[in-house]
Amino acid sequence: ALFVVPFAVIAGWAIGQPMTLDFGMLNTTVLIICVLVVMSIVVDGRSNWLEGYMLCSAYALVAVMYWHVQSFGDSNGEL
16 A cells, blocks of 8 residues: 555556646645544554544544535636
8 A cells, every 4th residue: 555656656657647746735734634633543452432433523524624625726616
């Protein structure tokens, strides 16, 4: 899984499709926050219903955020 994105960039270069490793500020921030949330949940090796609910809520919030965020190239708000 670690080499999927670099492989996709190299494969895109080979077929002439421009791809970069520039994910943008929003995607990078969401990834870092998700890693921190999951790490804080699994660091003790135990879980309960509240931690599961927090993970599901975080997933739902990220999904709603990406649903409502406007793309930069589109002026009417559709993704």
